[in-house]
Amino acid sequence: LQLEEVKIPLFYGWFLMSPANEKVKCSAIDFVKTLDTLEAFKKHSADFTGKAEKEVDLEQHFKAKASLHCTTKFSNYGKAEGAKEYAQNLVVKDHFGSVSELSLIAFFVTPRTVGARVSLTKEQLQLWPVDAESSVPGATGLPHGSRAHVTLACAAGVEAVQTGLDLLDILALQKDGQQGELVEMELGSLSYYGEGRWMLALREPICASACFSSSYK
Ligand code: A2P
Numbered sequence: 001l002q003l004e005e006v007k008i009p010l011f012y013g014w015f016l017m018s019p020a021n022e023k024v025k026c027s028a029i030d031f032v033k034t035l036d037t038l039e040a041f042k043k044h045s046a047d048f049t050g051k052a053e054k055e056v057d058l059e060q061h062f063k064a065k066a067s068l069h070c071t072t073k074f075s076n077y078g079k080a081e082g083a084k085e086y087a088q089n090l091v092v093k094d095h096f097g098s099v100s101e102l103s104l105i106a107f108f109v110t111p112r113t114v115g116a117r118v119s120l121t122k123e124q125l126q127l128w129p130v131d132a133e134s135s136v137p138g139a140t141g142l143p144h145g146s147r148a149h150v151t152l153a154c155a156a157g158v159e160a161v162q163t164g165l166d167l168l169d170i171l172a173l174q175k176d177g178q179q180g181e182l183v184e185m186e187l188g189s190l191s192y193y194g195e196g197r198w199m200l201a202l203r204e205p206i207c208a209s210a211c212f213s214s215s216y217k
Pocket of ligand 1: 010011070071073074150151159160161162163164
């Protein structure tokens with residue numbers, strides 16, 4: 001095999017292993033179901049439906065992802081900026097195939113996406129592209145690794161890339177000091193940031209074993 005023949009993948013990331021994949025999916029479904037029953041959420045259901053008084057069935061609204069991962073680098077088979085550099089990075093090569101624990105610290109929901117925020121360790125941050133946040137307008141001041149997330153579900157017609165953008169949007173609001181309405185839940189505290197944006201900061205982070213690898217689709 002010639003080195004030239006080695007193709008750059010669609011994306012790199014941590015792929016949740018079994019049973020963590022199922023555990024996270026179940027927790028997410030539980031959260032979304034509970035959110036749907038809250039008076040605080042129903043009060044703002046027009047954010048999702050566009051109509052006052054009309055309730056939203058979140059389970060119908062979203063299509064859940066089957067196999068979960070936290071994307072590090074979207075390489076687009078080498079077409080994305082910095083794809084080649086990332087593929088050749090020694091830290092990336094050294095960690096390829098390694099298993100580590102992802103710490104999920106929050107769930108968030110917007111009319112477009114459902115995701116889990118991931119808190120990366122120092123070692124995991126070495127695999128995080130330098131421009132993951134700075135390439136997004138409005139997210140420039142946020143710390144390296146802020147965008148780390150697992151896409152759990154998307155609304156019809158919404159691409160997965162939206163989940164990280166929705167997360168950065170909420171984090172930028174938090175940084176501006178917007179606290180939002182607070183609802184205490186068993187899992188943690190839930191905040192509303194307007195325009196259908198909700199975030200549940202988990203009391204206990206969810207730990208998920210994941211393998212650093214890549215996908216060609
Ligand atoms: P995410 O990491 O938010 O889930 P797709 O399924 O659309 O082909 O994308 C494959 C994976 O790469 C998804 O997990 C997706 O989003 C991520 N992704 C797609 N496009 C981008 C992009 N432009 N920047 C960063 N991540 C992307």
